[in-house]
Amino acid sequence: MITLHQLKIFIAVAEYGSTSSAARSLHLSQPAVSLIVRTLETELGTELFIRNPPKGLSITPFGRGKLEEARALLSKADAFREPQDAGEQLHGQITIGYFTTLGPFYIPKLIRRLRNKLPKVEIQLREGDLSVVNRMLDTGQVELALTYDLGMTGRPQVYLLKECLFYAALPPEHPLAQQNSVTLEELAQEDLIQIDLPSSREFLMSPFWQYHLQPNITYKTTSLEIARGMVAHGLGVSVLITRPASRLTYDGSSLVCRPISNELTPQKLVMAHSHHFSPTQVAEAVMDEIKMMFAEEDYPTEPSQ
DSSP states (O other), X not given: OOOHXXXXXHHHHXXXXXXXXXXXHHTOOHHHHHHHHHHXXXXXXXXXEEEETTTEEEEOHHHHHHHHHXXXXXXXXXXXXXXXXXXXXXXXXXXXXXXXGGHHHHHHHHHHHHHHHOXXXXXXXXXXXXXXXXXXXXXXXXXXXXXXXXXXXXXXXXEEEEEEOOEXXXXXXXXXXXXXXXXXXXXXXXEEEEEOSTTHHHHHHHHHHHTTOOOEEEEEEXXXXXXXXXXXXXXXXXXXXXXXXXXXXXXXXXOEEEEBOSXXXXXXXXXXXXXXSOOOHHHHHHHHHHHHHHHHSOOOSSOOO
């Protein structure tokens, strides 16, 4: 007999990609979680995960289907346990992924909105670079993700939330900062600070490559704020797409942002979910709230001056 407790553990293992991480999140021992997963596989007559010790667990195609069913069953069970006078509010949980640099701009506001609009929904978060977010979508570790529509595999379903423009980040006293806009040709002559994340590095270099330019990369960093801080301190310039609302950096220094005058294709910020899984009722409600949040808020595409 399969229990709701087993399904909850199965979902946690699928979302964390390992029994040890799932065990920590559930305050259980790792052997206990492993045993429950093995027992569940015996009940179902086939493997839910492929074991690869160096890389953790990979969900099987059969496991993907059962993960979708398990999420739906737990959501219904949560609703069944709620008293009748609790109203028609949705119950359940959802795991949302997001691209690292997008998190500070949208996730806190989104969580506050969801707590107000869907107070009975438990929200968990997963962060990663573009390739990690894509992998989490494909394997079912997250149900939804906020990310850029870039380098995606596994044919995720996407909904356009916003188009973002490339811009130049410049030290305040730099000669290019005195101009209303800059060209890639001008930026290619300067020391460049590169965001060095998987997929992002190629994406942010693509404007230069489009115009057959080879910039002088002086520093590399995986942190958007480190890049902005280095620009503010005159250590180079940078080409970015994610735009903070303030020109101030963490240490109170400032930088200048200028549009790039070369013709470039805007980058799409999207909400994505895997085509392997049909969205649960909770996921559908969360997607609607995300769409409304972006429709209601004024998220400018032009860089702040």
